[in-house]
Amino acid sequence: MTRDLLVVDRVIKRFGGLKAVGGDDGLSFTVPEGTFLGLIGPNGAGKSTTFNLISGVLKPDEGKVLLDGVDLAKARASEIAALGLGRTFQTPRAFPSLSVLDNVIVGADSAGERVGMAFSGRWRDSEGALRDKAAAVLARVGLSERINDHVGSLSGGELRMLEVARQLVRDPKILLLDEPTAGVDPSLQSKLSNILVDLHAEGRTLIVVEHNLHFLLRIADRVVVLQNGQLLSQGTPAEIKADEKVITAYLGADHAA
Amino acid sequence: MTLLAQYALTGVVTGCFLILATIGFSLTRQVEGFLNIAHAEMLGVSAFITWGLNAVAGWPFLPSAAVAVVATAFLGLAIGRVVYDPMRRLGPAVLLITSVGVAYVMAGVMHAIIGTGIRSLDMPLATSYKAFGLRITDYQMVVVALAAATGISLALFLNRTKTGLAIRAMSSNPELAASRGIDVRQTSRATWLIASGLAGLAGVMLALIATLSTDIAFNQILQILAVAILAGLGSLYSVIAAGLIVGIAMDMSVYWIPAGYRPLIAFLVVILALLVRPQGLSGKARS
Amino acid sequence: MNLVQLFLAVVMFGSLFSVLTLSLNLQYARGGMINFGTVAYFAAGAYAYAIVTQEPPSGLDQYLVGLHGPWWAGFLAAGVASMAFAVLTGWPTLRLRGEYLALTTFAFAEMLHSLLVNERRIGNGTVGLANVERPDPGSLGLPDAWAYAGAAFLLMLATALVFRRLLASPYGRAIDAVRDDETAAEAIGKDIARLRFEVFVISAVPIGFAGALYAMITTLVSPDLFTAEVTFFVWIALVLGGERTILGAVLGTMALVGFQELVRAFPFESVRAAEIAAAGEDIVTGILFILILRWQPFEAMVKRRAAA
Numbered sequence A: 001m002t003r004d005l006l007v008v009d010r011v012i013k014r015f016g017g018l019k020a021v022g023g024d025d026g027l028s029f030t031v032p033e034g035t036f037l038g039l040i041g042p043n044g045a046g047k048s049t050t051f052n053l054i055s056g057v058l059k060p061d062e063g064k065v066l067l068d069g070v071d072l073a074k075a076r077a078s079e080i081a082a083l084g085l086g087r088t089f090q091t092p093r094a095f096p097s098l099s100v101l102d103n104v105i106v107g108a109d110s111a112g113e114r115v116g117m118a119f120s121g122r123w124r125d126s127e128g129a130l131r132d133k134a135a136a137v138l139a140r141v142g143l144s145e146r147i148n149d150h151v152g153s154l155s156g157g158e159l160r161m162l163e164v165a166r167q168l169v170r171d172p173k174i175l176l177l178d179e180p181t182a183g184v185d186p187s188l189q190s191k192l193s194n195i196l197v198d199l200h201a202e203g204r205t206l207i208v209v210e211h212n213l214h215f216l217l218r219i220a221d222r223v224v225v226l227q228n229g230q231l232l233s234q235g236t237p238a239e240i241k242a243d244e245k246v247i248t249a250y251l252g253a254d255h256a257a
Numbered sequence B: 001m002t003l004l005a006q007y008a009l010t011g012v013v014t015g016c017f018l019i020l021a022t023i024g025f026s027l028t029r030q031v032e033g034f035l036n037i038a039h040a041e042m043l044g045v046s047a048f049i050t051w052g053l054n055a056v057a058g059w060p061f062l063p064s065a066a067v068a069v070v071a072t073a074f075l076g077l078a079i080g081r082v083v084y085d086p087m088r089r090l091g092p093a094v095l096l097i098t099s100v101g102v103a104y105v106m107a108g109v110m111h112a113i114i115g116t117g118i119r120s121l122d123m124p125l126a127t128s129y130k131a132f133g134l135r136i137t138d139y140q141m142v143v144v145a146l147a148a149a150t151g152i153s154l155a156l157f158l159n160r161t162k163t164g165l166a167i168r169a170m171s172s173n174p175e176l177a178a179s180r181g182i183d184v185r186q187t188s189r190a191t192w193l194i195a196s197g198l199a200g201l202a203g204v205m206l207a208l209i210a211t212l213s214t215d216i217a218f219n220q221i222l223q224i225l226a227v228a229i230l231a232g233l234g235s236l237y238s239v240i241a242a243g244l245i246v247g248i249a250m251d252m253s254v255y256w257i258p259a260g261y262r263p264l265i266a267f268l269v270v271i272l273a274l275l276v277r278p279q280g281l282s283g284k285a286r287s
Numbered sequence C: 001m002n003l004v005q006l007f008l009a010v011v012m013f014g015s016l017f018s019v020l021t022l023s024l025n026l027q028y029a030r031g032g033m034i035n036f037g038t039v040a041y042f043a044a045g046a047y048a049y050a051i052v053t054q055e056p057p058s059g060l061d062q063y064l065v066g067l068h069g070p071w072w073a074g075f076l077a078a079g080v081a082s083m084a085f086a087v088l089t090g091w092p093t094l095r096l097r098g099e100y101l102a103l104t105t106f107a108f109a110e111m112l113h114s115l116l117v118n119e120r121r122i123g124n125g126t127v128g129l130a131n132v133e134r135p136d137p138g139s140l141g142l143p144d145a146w147a148y149a150g151a152a153f154l155l156m157l158a159t160a161l162v163f164r165r166l167l168a169s170p171y172g173r174a175i176d177a178v179r180d181d182e183t184a185a186e187a188i189g190k191d192i193a194r195l196r197f198e199v200f201v202i203s204a205v206p207i208g209f210a211g212a213l214y215a216m217i218t219t220l221v222s223p224d225l226f227t228a229e230v231t232f233f234v235w236i237a238l239v240l241g242g243e244r245t246i247l248g249a250v251l252g253t254m255a256l257v258g259f260q261e262l263v264r265a266f267p268f269e270s271v272r273a274a275e276i277a278a279a280g281e282d283i284v285t286g287i288l289f290i291l292i293l294r295w296q297p298f299e300a301m302v303k304r305r306a307a308a
Helices: A047-054 A077-082 A100-105 A115-120 A124-140 A156-168 A186-201 A213-219 A237-242 A244-256 B002-032 B039-056 B061-090 B092-114 B138-160 B162-172 B174-179 B184-209 B216-230 B236-253 B259-276 C003-030 C038-053 C071-093 C098-118 C144-167 C170-180 C182-187 C192-218 C228-240 C246-265 C271-295 C297-307
Strands: A004-015 A018-021 A027-032 A036-040 A062-067 A085-087 A174-178 A205-209 A222-227 A230-235 B128-131 B134-137
Touching: A004 A047, A004 A205, A018 A047, A027 A205, A027 A230, A036 A047, A036 A213, A047 A174, A047 A205, A077 A085, A077 C182, A085 A156, A100 A124, A100 A156, A100 C170, A115 C144, A115 C170, A124 A156, A156 A174, A156 A186, A186 A205, A186 A213, A213 A237, A222 A237, A222 A244, A230 A237, A230 A244, A237 A244, B002 B039, B002 B061, B002 B134, B002 B138, B002 B162, B002 B184, B002 B216, B002 B236, B039 B061, B039 B092, B039 B184, B039 B216, B061 B092, B061 B184, B061 C271, B092 B216, B092 C098, B092 C228, B092 C271, B134 B138, B138 B162, B138 B184, B138 B236, B162 B174, B162 B184, B174 B184, B216 B236, B216 B259, B216 C098, B236 B259, B259 C071, B259 C098, C003 C038, C003 C144, C003 C170, C003 C192, C003 C228, C003 C246, C038 C071, C038 C098, C038 C192, C038 C228, C071 C098, C071 C192, C098 C228, C144 C170, C144 C192, C144 C246, C170 C182, C170 C192, C182 C192, C228 C246, C228 C271, C246 C271
Parallel strands: A036 A205, A036 A222, A085 A174, A174 A205
Antiparallel strands: A004 A018, A004 A027, A004 A062, A222 A230, B128 B134
């Protein structure tokens, strides 16, 4: 019996009186530990809002989002990250004044980020291990050769990989990826899907919000389909592919297009 | 009680002057996107041109004032085009710091030409009028009338004319304005002319109601900043409200605490306002 | 004024103001915070030093407190006072960004100035505190000017070393990340409010020490010495030296102080001539400032070096 790492419990979010997420009863679903959850839905289905509610950027008007049992309602973004939630951004973000390697190391909570430690110089003891770990993570996402480069020289796809690496070095309990295939060329997409499959195989919990349905159905082990801010269907990829509601609402439209 | 009312009335006059002094500053902030610290020096320039023509060259007041306002407007345009335009891509923080450099140059030039000491216009002394136990001078009434006239004509200009509407469009969303076919360069030039002209007008008022010294501009920038922050660097109307609030608060405070703290009150109001509403009175969020 | 005197003045005041420039460099170039109230922390240090070391009030004195403590107690108090003022002003303004922060720090500095002018019980109002006590370097066998120039230089060196140690650590990396992208920094658990506040407060401490040393050198503290011009001066020095490097900040300050001392060293026939020279100094300073910001030669140099 695995525990539920993330619980979305009857959540409702309104914008200007309109419900962006949650129908009459609110949106509910759970993410057990070790799950690779795909969150999909057509444009305007509430994917981004749901993502922002889970990552704590938005706070629900009603209902709760629990991360490993902790209510995220009052937590700031940095506190949520410290609780073990790692996230990427739809438009990848990097720190331009840091090298590729430092962009990853900075993701770890180094002891040297305390003033006293920084002055004492004792942070040097653990810095080597951090450096090795960051290098290993960079190798994993295929950025070994860019390790000393300036982030300005990375492509859009490489920046996404860098973001994933920066989160992985933190060992998050749960990793959220926001549209990871957007703007990424096909060769890098297949590399990305390999990495995600690997991470899942290691027992990590992943949530991926995607527009690209086929990408997700191949690799996720559970899928949640949203429509008009409500849960349309959830199940294994096979069940989703067979679900009449999903076919008419999403696949049908997608195939027609 | 009468004394308190008297302070409140003086506060209205101060507020009207601050409105005149701040509108141009606020307009620059909105259209050009940065805080122009040198704006206050424009007041000084105008005040001293008025003084030079009136007290030194012996011209009557009105033509001196008119020349001062026009000259200041064009000086502002020239500085805008030569100094700030090429630097716009560097962002508001760099422009803000640059304007400190501009203020240095302008203050230096004024010091070199005019020197230290206190000056005043060659004008008859102000006549006092009394009503309901309250006193107001004719020059003070001119300031109030001029502020009102300026406020109304500026509102009409911004709402009714093509250039005015372009300025408003630029100030709310420059990218959108540019994509909708608004001539950004021309609008920017019009803004420099108007903002500097308004500074010129405020400078003339300063020459009328205060004694002049070359460091006068610096003292003004503090209060202009206070009004501008309180207004949230927002619309014309919030500048008017903020100007009156700061003016009245400053002058009425004299009733309870030593007059030396008057400028401090301006900032106290501002700091309180900022802490409650980090985006100022107008509450317009800017990233 | 001969060359030796000129040299000493440049080293003394150049080093002293370099401490301010270095602190500003930490706040702005690394922390991304525009502090337009630098002078206030400097004044807090100078006044704290004077109050701790001076004798209790007598005669015409209007100030209330004079502890007649030793110079080192005053020096320490200066750092504490500056830090306390940074805590006081940093706490409420933390959530402000960019120009709003610039204006609020400016406002706080003006409030402190106004308080020093009006509240005579602090330091005699506009008159200030004259004959500030200072240690006599004669016991070390050094002339005063040499000793204080040396002390200023040491303070600058210490500030630079401490800041470098801090910035070369993971702490420096974290504040770089926060300055580059706050949202992304939060997503990796960086406590932005804590880091910004700490940088703000830490950088105020050396400014306080510099204030104490300034009070020793001039043996006078008065509100006139601590106007917004000091803040602008330091900003100009920072821009002059090119952002982001410790050496640049120091060289920029030295150059600006040297330039000022040269103008002052020139013998003027009349008051008017001196006045014009002072104005000319402002004009040239301002023009240099604009030109450097406009063409950013230092940024270009850094980029060229990075490309090479």
